[in-house]
Amino acid sequence: MTPPSSPSDKTRERIQARRSKRKGKKGGSDAPPTAATTELGKKKDDHRPEPFTRVLRGWADALFFAFVLAMFIRTYVFELFMIPTGSMTSSLIGDDAGMVRELDWDGDGDEDIVVDQNAVVNQFGSRDQFVAPLHIFLRDEQGRLDDLILLVAGDRSAITEAYEATDPPYKSRGRRDMILVNKFAYWFTPPDRGDIVVFKTPDRADRGAAFAFDPEKPVYIKRAVGLPGEEITLQPVSDYIAHSPSDPGRVTPPEFGGREQIMVSQPVLVDGQPLTAPPFDRLTHFPRPPLNTVPNPGQDPMVFDVAEDEVYLFGDNQLSSSDSRYWGGVPLNHIRGKAIFRYKPLRVIGFLNDKD
Numbered sequence: 001m002t003p004p005s006s007p008s009d010k011t012r013e014r015i016q017a018r019r020s021k022r023k024g025k026k027g028g029s030d031a032p033p034t035a036a037t038t039e040l041g042k043k044k045d046d047h048r049p050e051p052f053t054r055v056l057r058g059w060a061d062a063l064f065f066a067f068v069l070a071m072f073i074r075t076y077v078f079e080l081f082m083i084p085t086g087s088m089t090s091s092l093i094g095d096d097a098g099m100v101r102e103l104d105w106d107g108d109g110d111e112d113i114v115v116d117q118n119a120v121v122n123q124f125g126s127r128d129q130f131v132a133p134l135h136i137f138l139r140d141e142q143g144r145l146d147d148l149i150l151l152v153a154g155d156r157s158a159i160t161e162a163y164e165a166t167d168p169p170y171k172s173r174g175r176r177d178m179i180l181v182n183k184f185a186y187w188f189t190p191p192d193r194g195d196i197v198v199f200k201t202p203d204r205a206d207r208g209a210a211f212a213f214d215p216e217k218p219v220y221i222k223r224a225v226g227l228p229g230e231e232i233t234l235q236p237v238s239d240y241i242a243h244s245p246s247d248p249g250r251v252t253p254p255e256f257g258g259r260e261q262i263m264v265s266q267p268v269l270v271d272g273q274p275l276t277a278p279p280f281d282r283l284t285h286f287p288r289p290p291l292n293t294v295p296n297p298g299q300d301p302m303v304f305d306v307a308e309d310e311v312y313l314f315g316d317n318q319l320s321s322s323d324s325r326y327w328g329g330v331p332l333n334h335i336r337g338k339a340i341f342r343y344k345p346l347r348v349i350g351f352l353n354d355k356d
Contacts, residue, residue, distance in 0.1 A: 100114070112137060114136050178344035182340045225312055
């Protein structure tokens, strides 16, 4: 005999009946989805296009991250620079005035570098006002650009005509070296002697006209010579080794005419000791000459006391360089970084060696 159901059992059955009826109206089922239903749902979702706003947001996030990373690298790690002037010739070429040509000047099979200095002075005056020599940097047996020759004449027109008639005909390549600068090289230590340094020029108002500070070109590149606390002495050049067109020891072809002067400089003195290590054994250093003139062999030496928080920086081509001879030391906090790699032009691509 079945026991009578209690009121609570009847209530439970009634509730379950209502739930079943409600599910039936909505098409619901307690049964798990079949395999066919599941695959169909997946295929439908797979073919649903992703909203355009979501794609756009993904690209925007990627571009923003790339921009932030690039700005971080440029500010704190590496930066690219172009050499604009000839102050570091022959180590780095900046042919801003269309004055540099690479040709075999001495006939040894290696290309030398010739600078038509008249192309520079013509920016400030006419050929009638200035008679500037050709500057020739000869390449030595190791392939380094070494000796500096000046080709001088009272009448520059004959030299110019012969120069433009060379084979192949004279045409400046307009070469501007592009370099990579390591911006964290001096975070904890000052520059080493011989480093090629990029720096922000100090605005030396106390130097007057001797320092042509240009706010449009606030970043320079020079080589570190005087380190903090040192005494630097620039000695005058020795007498020139001069050759006329008929001299047997002359390097310059006789058809150029003019007087060939081989410039011989005395070494820089650091605390009284001569600086003869590479690359200074091949560079020509001398005291500041008068404007638009070549160095005077009888000029007095220049002596600099380098402050503890400064370095003295000089151009490798001191015939065409505004550097510490004119405006003194550069504060260490103005140093932007160290030039480490030349990536353009491709024919001279490679790391910059402090010894070169």
